[in-house]
Amino acid sequence: MKSKNSFIYTVALIIGDTLAIVGAYSISFIIRVKFITTPIKYPVAADTYLQSLLLLTPFVIILFSFMGLYSSRRSNTPGSTAGRLILGAFMAMLFMACLDYFHPANIFPAKKVLIYGLLISIVFLAIERGIIYLIRYLRNRANIGTPSVLVIGDSPTAKLLVCDIQRPSSNYRLQGVVGDGRLKWTTYKTFDEAVANFLPNIIIQVTTADEPKVDTKILRFAEEHYIDFKFVPSDVNDLSEHLEMELFMGDIPMMSVEPTRLVGWGRFAKRFFDIILSALGLIILSPLFLIIFILEKCTDPKASAIFHQTRLTRGDQKFTLYKFRTQYAKYDGTTPEQAFKRMGRPELIKVYRDNGDFLDDDPRVTKIGRVLRRLSLDELPQLYNVLRGDISLVGPRALIPEELNRYEKKHLILNVKSGITGLAQISGRRDLPWEQRRQLDVYYVQHWSFGLDIQILFKTVGQVFTSKGAV
Secondary structure (H helix, E strand, O other), rough: OOOOHHHHHHHHHHHHHHHHHHHHOOOOOOOOHHHOOOOOOOOHHHHHHHHHHHHHHHHHHHHHHHHOOOOOOOOOOHHHHHHHHHHHHHHHHHHHHHHHHHOOOOOOOOHHHHHHHHHHHHHHHHHHHHHHHHHHHHHOOOOOOOOEEEOOHHHHHHHHHHHHHOOOOOOOOEEEEOOOOOOOOEEEEOHHHOOOOOOOOOEEEEEOOOOOOHHHHHHHHHOOOEEEEEEEEEEOOOOOOOEEEEEEOOEEEEEEEOOOOOHHHHHHHHHHHHHHHHHHHHHHHHHHHHHHHHHHHHHHHOOOOOEEEEEEEHHEEEEEEEEEOOOOOOHHOOOOOHHHOOOOOOOEEEEEEOOOOOOOOOOEEEEHHHHHHHOOOOHHHHHHHHHOOOHHHHOEEEEEEEHHHOOHHHHHOOOOOOOOEHHHOOOOHOOOOHHHHHHHHHHHHHHOHHHHHHHHHHHHHHHHHHHOOOO
């Protein structure tokens, strides 16, 4: 799993680039309109120009992403980054020029605005990136938020790796080296000793001719604790996980085991999509929220209309999930097994589980709760969870810890945020056995794509209207 610091760093670059582009082309507009006396052939109002610029900038950021300016998989030497920035600024200028040419109304008042914007944007981007790089460098020197690395093996390649990590310009901190003592940096004799008191952010296994294969015990430990696992490649044919080649510190080729494709730019785009849709949903559906709230209070004035419960999301993190109440308040905080035993009907436990966690006439559910569940309206408050960042619109089902802990491969599911809807819900919902639904969750995590998210959302809307498989 990618570290939170890496994600924040990427977001900082995107925000910085956005400000640099908008600032550069705003200043170029002011220079041309206010300080150059040559008549303007196609006058454009300042507010209209700014609106157009703000609409164009997201496409420029997408262009930058395709050029690898937000990718951590490339060798980020100053020279290569500077070259991509200059090329990106030039491509952004060409993109805006083409759009201005084909657009029915003029976006730019004069050609020189584009030329000035290109030159100023290169300067601004260089300054902005330099400031962000400096802040990151100072944070690394102070060991603030620096990912810790545990190296497994003490071969000559491991020696080179350790030297790179300990360089002043490194973005990593060496936690230790596990080996037989051939390196002076060797600090642990066994892996268990190395992780006994402190978990690293990254584990790198350096394979050798004597030990050419990945240690499955260490790999499993990394998966279960949501730690990045990388290794210097030797024989990787036995691995089924998603693999990516990268140059660690710019000069050491190694394979990175990615438990999900939802990393980097995809993760940022998904979060941006979540914020926009959840905010719109909360605003548009606010009258419906009010109606349901009033009906809930009329049904049971003493009970809270909003039900909240602890669920699990990415990284095995607990959060409070919100839903409209569909059960009687006396069963709050209980598992189905506990609730059925409390009401004196333990025989319903087997029926409930055998029927895909569903009963046609569940005695725990209120009358209005049955309607809300059939139309999936009880899920609407989760839009607030999405806006907060607890979950996503699309993802594995957010389950309570007691339920998910009984699944052996729960660590695979929790590599991404849980969601309001997901692949399991559109593939049958209650009509599928519990185990099969979790397998679909794992499939989603390992095969994520933005197109898959869109497809799931559309199918979810269709199922809500048909009430197919509703719980």
